[in-house]
Amino acid sequence: MKGFTLRQITRMAVLTAVALAIFIAEAQLPPLVPIVPGIKLGLANIITVYALFALGPGQAGMILLARVLLGSLFAGGMTLFYSLGGGVCCYLVMLAVHRLLTRRQIWVCSVLGAMAHNAGQIAVAVALTRTPAVAAYLPVLLVSGILTGLFTGLCAQFLLSRLKGSSPPRTTK
Amino acid sequence: MRSTKFWILLIAAALVVCLAAAAAVMLGNTGSCVARVYQNGQLLRAVDLSQVEEGYTFTVSGPAGENLVQVEPGRIRVAAADCPDQVCVHQGWISTGIAPIVCLPNQLVIQIQSDSHNQQVDGVTG
Numbered sequence: 001m002k003g004f005t006l007r008q009i010t011r012m013a014v015l016t017a018v019a020l021a022i023f024i025a026e027a028q029l030p031p032l033v034p035i036v037p038g039i040k041l042g043l044a045n046i047i048t049v050y051a052l053f054a055l056g057p058g059q060a061g062m063i064l065l066a067r068v069l070l071g072s073l074f075a076g077g078m079t080l081f082y083s084l085g086g087g088v089c090c091y092l093v094m095l096a097v098h099r100l101l102t103r104r105q106i107w108v109c110s111v112l113g114a115m116a117h118n119a120g121q122i123a124v125a126v127a128l129t130r131t132p133a134v135a136a137y138l139p140v141l142l143v144s145g146i147l148t149g150l151f152t153g154l155c156a157q158f159l160l161s162r163l164k165g166s167s168p169p170r171t172t173k
Numbered sequence: 174m175r176s177t178k179f180w181i182l183l184i185a186a187a188l189v190v191c192l193a194a195a196a197a198v199m200l201g202n203t204g205s206c207v208a209r210v211y212q213n214g215q216l217l218r219a220v221d222l223s224q225v226e227e228g229y230t231f232t233v234s235g236p237a238g239e240n241l242v243q244v245e246p247g248r249i250r251v252a253a254a255d256c257p258d259q260v261c262v263h264q265g266w267i268s269t270g271i272a273p274i275v276c277l278p279n280q281l282v283i284q285i286q287s288d289s290h291n292q293q294v295d296g297v298t299g
Contacts, residue, residue, distance in 0.1 A: 031260070031263060034263050034264065034265070076257065078277050078278060082277075100174065100175060101174070101180075102174050102177075104177065105175075105177055105180055108180040108184065111184050112184075115187070125275070125277070128277070128280065129211075129213075129214065129275065129277070129280055129282055130213060130214030131211055131214060131273075131275075131282045131284070133273055133282070133284050134273070134275060134282070136198045136272065136273070137272065138194075139191045139192075139194035139195035139197075139198055140195045140198070140199075140272075142187070142191040142194075142195075143188065143191045143192055143195055146184060146187060146188050146191065150184075
């Protein structure tokens with residue numbers, strides 16, 4: 001792995017494992033809102049947001065990608081396409097906004113990321129089912145995305161402020 | 174750096190817009206009666222739910238196994254499915270165009286539309 005030190009690779013591996021454990025534990029929960037499938041807390045995104053702010057975009061992207069690929073192995077089926085579509089959109093949006101935010105506004109990053117995740121998932125669902133009507137879910141999912149994104153974002157923000165002393169500076173190469 | 178107030182207002186505005194759109198989708202598409210069963214984007218069956226007198230079931234098979242679709246007067250549901258997640262089964266009965274039943278593993282969509290006033294939900298994407 002060119003460009004990453006052993007320390008960084010190890011830290012990414014640990015964070016990927018934590019994110020994967022959260023993802024799988026969350027997948028065991030019953031649906032939060034039975035009428036509209038697909039609404040979930042997205043707790044694993046806490047790790048992505050944490051990594052983005054504490055370790056930078058490169059490592060956060062690697063952790064997200066590894067978690068999505070491994071997570072869909074465990075969850076099975078079509079999960080990969082939805083997670084990947086949502087994950088990539090979420091990552092790109094968070095990448096774009098994270099430089100505009102102070103450390104007390106980290107939750108904004110998560111909210112916008114969650115909304116992008118919903119949009120990406122719906123786009124993949126429309127493409128896979130070839131049924132544009134699936135897009136009718138989007139506003140409902142966006143409402144849930146804003147609320148759950150706020151929750152996970154605040155989790156990540158508190159995590160970052162508690163770990164401030166031990167986390168490395170954002171400019172590590 | 175924007176002030177926190179800016180972000181709160183931006184996200185609150187987005188929340189209001191989404192809530193309004195969600196409410197429009199939920200409430201706007203009622204009073205419809207024809208359920209269409211699509212697989213992979215192709216229409217398999219159209220059932221006029223207002224004409225159903227006695228309930229019946231039929232199966233749809235797809236890449237992930239079979240879905241047992243149950244029809245009753247005015248409503249339709251997936252009663253059983255071979256897929257692991259059972260999202261379509263948990264959704265239960267639908268009787269309006271509010272939310273289509275979607276079974277992703279089998280690429281199955283059951284959607285209720287009104288024939289007289291054909292609401293194109295995909296306008297939402299624009």
